[in-house]
Amino acid sequence: AQTVTQSQPEMSVQEAETVTLSCTYDTSESDYYLFWYKQPPSRQMILVIRQEAYKQQNATENRFSVNFQKAAKSFSLKISDSQLGDAAMYFCAYRRVDGNNRKLIWGLGTSLAVNP
């Protein structure tokens, strides 16, 4: 069965600095999707970034980028120029590429604090 592991329950970063959140996963599939979601104190989950496993190029969305290492089954999230609004829980998630299977496998999350 697929699993997603986020080994850092809590992280902190100084405002304007860079932080990297770790995520590893276990799967025997060759094609799949990976996601990072953010959950601020307001509770609503928001997609930060997505990666298709068949794409070798790492996804980037403004200050957010990933380091996708398929062989190592690693999918870390880098936040550059951290801002106070980045403080949140961050969840890594995995989904198989399967026409009707829409289940995401979630990590337990990393709580990120941003210090002014």
Next chain:
Amino acid sequence: DAGVIQSPRHEVTEMGQEVTLRCKPISGHDYLFWYRQTMMRGLELLIYFNNNVPIDDSGMPEDRFSAKMPNASFSTLKIQPSEPRDSAVYFCASSSGLAGGGTGELFFGEGSRLTVL
């Protein structure tokens, strides 16, 4: 679009009472998901629908939980009778099969925080 709308935002009830949580997905989305979030177990998928049909309900904890989607714009999650261990935040999310270039990005509601005394 207004996004995924959930109600109520907060519910406090007594053990044994019936609880109904409601969700309006984003118009045009053909998948709807119900999640439960607790500190102990994180995010758990309870059930999801495709075109109003339940596809996978293996995450529904027990017979006290039921979910329906009578039409494309409305879904309910019902707990009867409720127990203190059901206290959690319940999220509804919707998705389009074509969202995010086919990755099926989820759009979440703000959640319903349920407290069972």
